[in-house]
Amino acid sequence: MKLRTKSFLGDSLIVLISLIFIVFAFKTFWHFETGSVVQVNFQGKTYGNFSLFQDKKISLIGKEGESIIEIKEGRARFARAPCKNQYCVQQGWIHLTGQMLICIPNEVSIEILGKTKAYDSLNY
Amino acid sequence: MTRSIIKIKTTLLDHQIAKLSAIAIGLSLIESVLPSPMPGVKPGIANIITLYAMYRFNFKIAMWVGILRVFATSLILGQFLSPTFMLSLTGSVLSLLTLYFAIKLPSKFFSPIGLSVLSSFAHIGGQLFLVRIWLIPHASIYYLIPIYSAAALLFGFINGWITYRLLKHHNSI
Structure with missing residues (x-):
């Protein structure tokens, strides 16, 4: 089969559609948003949902000892384990x-x- | 004791397929030792040969080259029938299927570059689908779609361009 390409019009179209798809894919699948609630799970059960906008310290006594969860300025962390x-x-x-x-x-x-x-x- | 010689009759076509497949297998092996940033993000340079075979000869030869390459490479690397092999086979079959239809597009507007991009999207699309339904049946793999699509476009374009240059060199446009 001989190559008879005279213009890359079709190719440009394919590349353009691909680029649009990639941008769309990034926007759809890499969409991260700031959360508003933190869910605390303790010993296999949901201990409670807490707002991230209310500063709070949660103390949980488990098998190993005390875990402290700190909620501050819309973020959460383990302050102590x-x-x-x-x-x-x-x-x-x-x-x-x-x-x-x-x-x-x-x-x-x-x-x-x-x-x-x-x-x-983790759900998997 | 008489020695019996088994001779397989080969046609010129078989030799052509064997030659092209050998190059494709070689390229696959070279690629398999190159480091990859992520599993599955590979240039797929062996597809240059498949595409070249299709333009230079016909779709049938390209199909033989594409499928033989998958089987031979997996046997050499010890991945035969492993998930890697299944992914590789799925990708190749889908990209060949795409090429089968894409070659019917008017060659006045569509060069190997466009076809290469299409086939690499088909390749990764099939693989992601297989991963989704079989290996990692969880929606979290959708995170990978943007990365794999970007890689498909980039490498598809480069491979297509190389094929185009090769054909231009060996052929007349």
Whole structure:
């Protein structure tokens, strides 16, 4: 088959449509929003939902000891954890929907919720 | 004891397929040792050969080259029938299917560049679909669509451009 391309009109069209699709995909799937509520899960159950705009400290006594969750200025974090590794504390503040902090030894996790629930890999 | 010689009759077409497949397999192997920023984000340079085969010869040869390449590469790398192989096969079959229809587009307006972009989108589209229904049946993989589409456009364009240059070099436009 001989190449008879005289213009790249069709190609330009394909590239243009692809570009539009990519921009659209980024806007749709990489849409992060600031959350408004933090859900605290403790020992496999929902301990409660707390507004992120009300500064608060929540103390939970679990198997390992005391975990302290701090809510301040629209963000949440683990202020203190009883475990050795301190992974949850070191991850710092979270504020976007779908973000999550977990303390496995003490069975505490917090998750930021918004108007719509964002995808996360933990539900899988 | 007499030695029996088994001779397989080969046609010129078979030799052409074998030659092109060998190049495609070589390119795939080179690519497999290159570091990748993310699993699945690969240039797919072997597709240059598939596309080249389709323009230079016909779709049938391109199909043979595309499918043989997947089987041979996976056998060499020890991935035969593994998820990697299944993904590779799905991608190749879908991109070949796309090429089958795309080659019917008027060649006055559509060069190998456009066809390469289309086939790389079909490739990644099929793979993401397989990942979604089989490997990671969760909506979180939608996060990856923008990255994979951007990679498909970039590498599809580059591969198409290389094919175009190759054809221009070997052929007349």
